Amino acid sequence: MSTSPSTSASPSPSPPTSPSQSHHEHWRPEQPNPLRIILPDGSHSLSKASVLSFALGTLLGTSALTALLTATLTTSPLWRPPFFLSCLCIFHFLEYHAHARWSPKMAKIDAFLLTSNGLAYAAAHTAAMIECILTGIFYPSWQRWPAPVITLGFGLVLLGQTLRTAAIATAGPNFNHRVQTRRREGHALVTHGVYSILRHPSYFGFFWWALGTQVVCGNAGCLVLYTVVLWRFFNSRIKGEERALGQFFEEYEGYRAGTRVGIPFIR
Numbered sequence: 001m002s003t004s005p006s007t008s009a010s011p012s013p014s015p016p017t018s019p020s021q022s023h024h025e026h027w028r029p030e031q032p033n034p035l036r037i038i039l040p041d042g043s044h045s046l047s048k049a050s051v052l053s054f055a056l057g058t059l060l061g062t063s064a065l066t067a068l069l070t071a072t073l074t075t076s077p078l079w080r081p082p083f084f085l086s087c088l089c090i091f092h093f094l095e096y097h098a099h100a101r102w103s104p105k106m107a108k109i110d111a112f113l114l115t116s117n118g119l120a121y122a123a124a125h126t127a128a129m130i131e132c133i134l135t136g137i138f139y140p141s142w143q144r145w146p147a148p149v150i151t152l153g154f155g156l157v158l159l160g161q162t163l164r165t166a167a168i169a170t171a172g173p174n175f176n177h178r179v180q181t182r183r184r185e186g187h188a189l190v191t192h193g194v195y196s197i198l199r200h201p202s203y204f205g206f207f208w209w210a211l212g213t214q215v216v217c218g219n220a221g222c223l224v225l226y227t228v229v230l231w232r233f234f235n236s237r238i239k240g241e242e243r244a245l246g247q248f249f250e251e252y253e254g255y256r257a258g259t260r261v262g263i264p265f266i267r
Contacts, residue, residue: 060089098168143218153215160209167201204262
């Protein structure tokens with residue numbers, strides 16, 4: 001006895017599922033959400049990154065325009081504080097952007113370095129801003145350094161920022177803001193690009209960038225303070241980092257012998 005099409009014993013093929021349908025069918029609420037790190041409360045929060053980038057961009061535009069107008073339309077030395085603020089905005093944005101571009105897994109909100117560097121970092125920049133403002137108001141003659149010196153300061157800022165960003169871009173996922181005491185899986189010794197000349201181009205970049213900002217700002221006091229504090233910090237950090245790298249990589253001593261740090265008296 002034949003059967004009608006509506007009561008066929010053979011089931012009709014089910015329509016193919018789309019990738020999105022397949023994802024929702026296999027994912028269960030009790031399972032970890034693979035996208036949780038980019039949600040508003042995640043370590044890589046896209047909403048926080050967009051807000052911070054917008055804030056830094058707005059502050060950069062405002063401060064850079066203020067510095068330019070003050071320097072070109074007046075004789076006031078008070079173009080220096082907004083210039084310093086512009087440098088800070090560029091530095092902190094590029095720290096995050098470089099990670100997002102060349103090492104996305106490390107592009108956490110902490111990569112902006114706005115709060116993760118500790119109170120000493122914030123205190124140093126606050127002291128520099130205060131010195132720059134007070135000197136410009138009450139002792140403007142103290143900031144009248146020779147033009148070649150100011151030009152050198154601008155050059156150090158540009159060189160330092162360029163090498164700092166290039167270091168992150170070249171190292172990619174091998175770059176980390178924190179000194180590692182254990183070798184991560186996939187961690188490789190980077191010896192090409194800027195690393196073929198400088199062992200620690202990011203430290204070199206920040207050291208000279210920071211000193212350059214103080215030269216441009218005419219901050220004699222903070223120039224000395226930055227030099228002493230940063231030298232001591234990097235001297236200690238580099239020694240600890242190189243001990244770990246020597247344990248991670250057999251070839252590190254040979255690499256170390258053929259490169260330099262670029263910070264005076266740190267070998």
